Amino acid sequence: MKFKSKKEYNYEVEKQWRMSLSRYNNKELLNIFPEAKEVIRNKIIEHETLQASLTKEIKRHLTIIKNIDGDEFSKWFCREWVKANKVQKLLEIEKQTKKLKGILMFASNKTPKGWVTEDQIQQAIAVPIETLINQPLRRTSKSLVCLCPLHDEKTPSFHIYLETNSC
Numbered sequence: 001m002k003f004k005s006k007k008e009y010n011y012e013v014e015k016q017w018r019m020s021l022s023r024y025n026n027k028e029l030l031n032i033f034p035e036a037k038e039v040i041r042n043k044i045i046e047h048e049t050l051q052a053s054l055t056k057e058i059k060r061h062l063t064i065i066k067n068i069d070g071d072e073f074s075k076w077f078c079r080e081w082v083k084a085n086k087v088q089k090l091l092e093i094e095k096q097t098k099k100l101k102g103i104l105m106f107a108s109n110k111t112p113k114g115w116v117t118e119d120q121i122q123q124a125i126a127v128p129i130e131t132l133i134n135q136p137l138r139r140t141s142k143s144l145v146c147l148c149p150l151h152d153e154k155t156p157s158f159h160i161y162l163e164t165n166s167c
Contacts, residue, residue: 030107037107040100047097054090058082129167130160
């Protein structure tokens with residue numbers, strides 16, 4: 001491979017080096033660094049305390065806004081300020097807390113409610129997708145075609161690809 005400049009060469013070498021690095025999922029990282037579980041638990045407690053404090057603060061602000069004498073625009077503006085400054089922060093903390101709880105659940109081989117496990121994915125892949133469709137299928141060169149089961153239509157547009165067991 002020929003490079004136009006030393007910078008291009010360095011960039012390509014670094015790119016190859018990064019691709020050669022080991023990539024670990026959260027469960028593997030927690031097995032390598034088990035002490036991180038305690039750090040995560042403490043961080044969850046910290047986040048939950050902050051969530052409770054922010055929730056209380058938001059309620060207090062909204063009560064004050066509701067009881068002030070002022071025009072509707074001023075009240076609206078104050079509510080929007082609370083949303084932009086306090087509620088956004090609360091939502092971000094809730095998102096981080098959920099992520100940390102998910103990491104701990106995976107580390108303990110538990111799957112969070114509503115999440116799909118790797119075993120379930122493998123079971124789904126093993127079932128030929130065309131067996132799930134209850135309507136006539138027409139073969140094309142690379143797929144099967146039928147009316148879409150997700151919406152009403154007159155012209156078949158739903159393709160089932162047998163090679164990848166996908167649609």
